[in-house]
Amino acid sequence: MFTFFIFFIIKQISLPDVIHNSTFSQQILPLVFKQRIQHLKLTPNRIMYLVKTPQLIQNLFPNFTWRIPTEEKVIYLTFDDGPIPEVTPWVLDQLKKYQAKATFFCVGENVKKNAPVFDQVVNSGHTVGNHTFNHLNGWGTENIPYFHNIRNCAHLVKSSLFRPPYGRMLPKQAQFLQRHYQIVMWDVLSGDFDPDITKEKCLENVIKNTKTGSIIVFHDSLKAKDKLEYVLPKVLEHFSKQGFRFETLKEKEEVLN
Numbered sequence: 001m002f003t004f005f006i007f008f009i010i011k012q013i014s015l016p017d018v019i020h021n022s023t024f025s026q027q028i029l030p031l032v033f034k035q036r037i038q039h040l041k042l043t044p045n046r047i048m049y050l051v052k053t054p055q056l057i058q059n060l061f062p063n064f065t066w067r068i069p070t071e072e073k074v075i076y077l078t079f080d081d082g083p084i085p086e087v088t089p090w091v092l093d094q095l096k097k098y099q100a101k102a103t104f105f106c107v108g109e110n111v112k113k114n115a116p117v118f119d120q121v122v123n124s125g126h127t128v129g130n131h132t133f134n135h136l137n138g139w140g141t142e143n144i145p146y147f148h149n150i151r152n153c154a155h156l157v158k159s160s161l162f163r164p165p166y167g168r169m170l171p172k173q174a175q176f177l178q179r180h181y182q183i184v185m186w187d188v189l190s191g192d193f194d195p196d197i198t199k200e201k202c203l204e205n206v207i208k209n210t211k212t213g214s215i216i217v218f219h220d221s222l223k224a225k226d227k228l229e230y231v232l233p234k235v236l237e238h239f240s241k242q243g244f245r246f247e248t249l250k251e252k253e254e255v256l257n
């Protein structure tokens with residue numbers, strides 16, 4: 001499951017001092033996000049996330065991949081937290097109907113448990129990325145165990161793409177990982193994991209915010225299953241009709257093993 005707690009991210013990742021200034025975070029940021037306030041959601045358990053990642057945040061972390069700059073009608077679908085037999089093969093079927101390719105950020109323990117499903121993903125021409133072995137939250141994990149966990153996943157998932165679970169990393173973790181991985185974030189978060197939004201709202205999140213080169217987050221997980229089954233076919237149909245194609249994210253050549 002993904003949350004993107006933007007203000008925490010700003011406090012956690014090393015940034016110029018101005019960002020840590022309380023006036024900036026309390027007064028300037030809300031101004032910047034004024035246009036986005038309708039996308040900002042506070043759930044009862046106080047998980048906050050932004051459906052559309054503001055350009056400001058993308059600019060603050062230029063080494064992370066937020067979207068792929070292009071004028072071409074290309075969209076990058078990503079599926080996190082699988083592979084699992086209950087959802088992933090269904091996703092593959094949907095993608096196939098539209099000759100769509102996608103990127104799957106896999107959790108190592110799921111790959112281990114569901115090796116045939118993982119093989120099916122790879123053999124279908126999709127790209128895979130590392131999402132840690134146990135879906136660890138970087139904020140609550142010491143650096144060394146965090147890196148070991150990623151390495152354990154890397155033994156199963158050969159990829160130079162990494163996406164931190166929950167979008168959360170500590171500054172030192174990000175600095176180290178960037179030397180070996182392309183850190184892939186997103187510019188559109190579908191909210192398919194969110195029990196407090198309707199499937200229609202989840203679809204709207206994607207339709208309204210996607211543009212050329214967008215990286216969209218879905219989850220091939222049980223938690224997201226119901227929404228995904230409604231939203232994914234519609235997203236594929238909607239953007240295909242508009243002349244978009246769906247491609248995998250390209251890996252850097254260097255792979256950490």
Ligand SMILES: [Zn+2]
Binds near residue numbers: 165
């Ligand atoms: Zn995840």
